[in-house]
Amino acid sequence: MAGAPSTDSEALRRRAGRVQSQRGTEEPPLIKWTLIAIALLFSAVFLLLPLVNVFAQAFSKGLPAYWNSLTEPDSRSAIRLTLIVAAISVPLNVLFGVAAAWAIAKFEFRGKSLLTTLIDLPFSVSPVVAGLMFILLFGLQGYFGKWLDAHDLKIIFAIPGIVLATVFVTFPFVARELIPVMQATGTEQEQAALTLGANAWQTFWHVTLPSVKWGLIYGIILCNARAMGEFGAVSVVSGHITGQTDTMPLRVEKLYNDYQGAAAFAVASLLALLALLTLGIKTFLEWRQARAYELAQRAVEELS
Amino acid sequence: MAKRKFNALPGFGLTMGFTLFYLSAIVLIPIAGLFLKSLEISWHDFWRLATTERALAAYKLTFGASLVAALANAAFGTILAWVLVRYEFSGKRFIDGLVDFPFALPTAVAGLTLANLFAENGWLGQWLVPLGFRGAFTPLGVVIALTFVGMPFAVRTLQPVLENLEREVEEAAATLGASRIRTFFSIIAPTLLPAVTTGFALAFARAVGEYGSIVFISGNIRYQTEIAPQLIVEQLEEYNYPGAVALAVVLMVSSFVMLYVINWLENWSGRYQN
Numbered sequence: 001m002a003g004a005p006s007t008d009s010e011a012l013r014r015r016a017g018r019v020q021s022q023r024g025t026e027e028p029p030l031i032k033w034t035l036i037a038i039a040l041l042f043s044a045v046f047l048l049l050p051l052v053n054v055f056a057q058a059f060s061k062g063l064p065a066y067w068n069s070l071t072e073p074d075s076r077s078a079i080r081l082t083l084i085v086a087a088i089s090v091p092l093n094v095l096f097g098v099a100a101a102w103a104i105a106k107f108e109f110r111g112k113s114l115l116t117t118l119i120d121l122p123f124s125v126s127p128v129v130a131g132l133m134f135i136l137l138f139g140l141q142g143y144f145g146k147w148l149d150a151h152d153l154k155i156i157f158a159i160p161g162i163v164l165a166t167v168f169v170t171f172p173f174v175a176r177e178l179i180p181v182m183q184a185t186g187t188e189q190e191q192a193a194l195t196l197g198a199n200a201w202q203t204f205w206h207v208t209l210p211s212v213k214w215g216l217i218y219g220i221i222l223c224n225a226r227a228m229g230e231f232g233a234v235s236v237v238s239g240h241i242t243g244q245t246d247t248m249p250l251r252v253e254k255l256y257n258d259y260q261g262a263a264a265f266a267v268a269s270l271l272a273l274l275a276l277l278t279l280g281i282k283t284f285l286e287w288r289q290a291r292a293y294e295l296a297q298r299a300v301e302e303l304s
Numbered sequence: 305m306a307k308r309k310f311n312a313l314p315g316f317g318l319t320m321g322f323t324l325f326y327l328s329a330i331v332l333i334p335i336a337g338l339f340l341k342s343l344e345i346s347w348h349d350f351w352r353l354a355t356t357e358r359a360l361a362a363y364k365l366t367f368g369a370s371l372v373a374a375l376a377n378a379a380f381g382t383i384l385a386w387v388l389v390r391y392e393f394s395g396k397r398f399i400d401g402l403v404d405f406p407f408a409l410p411t412a413v414a415g416l417t418l419a420n421l422f423a424e425n426g427w428l429g430q431w432l433v434p435l436g437f438r439g440a441f442t443p444l445g446v447v448i449a450l451t452f453v454g455m456p457f458a459v460r461t462l463q464p465v466l467e468n469l470e471r472e473v474e475e476a477a478a479t480l481g482a483s484r485i486r487t488f489f490s491i492i493a494p495t496l497l498p499a500v501t502t503g504f505a506l507a508f509a510r511a512v513g514e515y516g517s518i519v520f521i522s523g524n525i526r527y528q529t530e531i532a533p534q535l536i537v538e539q540l541e542e543y544n545y546p547g548a549v550a551l552a553v554v555l556m557v558s559s560f561v562m563l564y565v566i567n568w569l570e571n572w573s574g575r576y577q578n
Contacts, residue, residue, distance in 0.1 A: 134334060
């Protein structure tokens, strides 16, 4: 791309060449439209219908019934618990993600790739196994069970256990989004700030954080979506006490097993809305990034 | 030079210390706890607990259904990625945005809505069940749920590779007289293969550990639709901790093996990207 300045005639010629050559690199219309039809059918069955069905079933008994299933005490307590758990576990993982990204992206040390692999580890552990691990540590039969019981502390079948399980399954989200972004921004700007007399905290707050802001937001929304929607790990440690340790996904299961389909879908519809909101923000961030990249490239082209 | 520059930044000790502490507390100690617990079981008992008839049926379903679902994703996910990258049609951007939906949707909601769709009176079930295609409370239902949760991995792994594919190579092949089919099998397919395989492996790994979506659609019938994570939950409810630990260790070791394979595959597919 670099080098010779492209004149208008040259660009035209190139475009003409592209139109001609595409004949050789395109499928016959029949194959093309068959592939599109398969793709559309596949995404209709596996993407669109499941989504539309959630809302159709949620409202199948009318708006008042929908509202009632969301506002009855047990569902309200499930919504509250889900918000509490996310409000504790997401900030914890953000704090960790920022610290880990700073250490990994800005410094060189031995064992860095091992550390990155270990951070990703929770993604490859089955959520049920994750829940089991915390039972083995803090349950009555577990390593610390006797001690906790003697001091009247409850972790398993209580909120702390739910938070721990959630923190485990959402552990890598923020760190793995931040590390590449922080690596890409390098260390020169921080060096400059420090040379100009800024202290460490000022450097981080005014220089590092603004430059990784969007990556951080991206990590947070993914982490939050998983934290609010986690089922397997939370199900194992929660104890399923209605009105106390049921999160929204657990409430969905309980209503479904009680043959209250519409109510289950009503609670599920809130989680589906959360998923749509997450997707919306994600798409916006990606669009923003693509545009910034395009603008930067155009600026480079104009300079050269 | 580079080394000295890095040392000028503050906070390495603090952030590294916190990272290691938090990683140990949340991830490493719990995992070590699981393996330590399994050491308390004798080899003989471990083998017996990990290979009961019910456990073998559960592994067979878990790995078998994951395999079928990952293959379905490799096939349909590839077509979907191809169509999204290469063709123009209305609604394309909408579908492209929706591909991540299974990733963002809580698994419990996925299981709930899929079970309802494929049930006898559901939108799809009312047409499919009379044709003998039972999606709810059957092993097929497990495959459906696993295909749903694994799909974004297959599509999103392949998409960037397809976007970076150089059209010039295909043009050269066409100029040299290759038919489109020949070009596809000799030029395009070998380039895509590593990414398709990686997507397949990611979807498979995700499927093996999946629990939330399956409890709704499978019906959890012993020996028939009971997956390995579900069996762990059952053992826990019966306070059979050694049984749960043995199964969990089997699942954990298999996911470590898959993690290793995926890392290797990603290096392999990285060959073609610069």
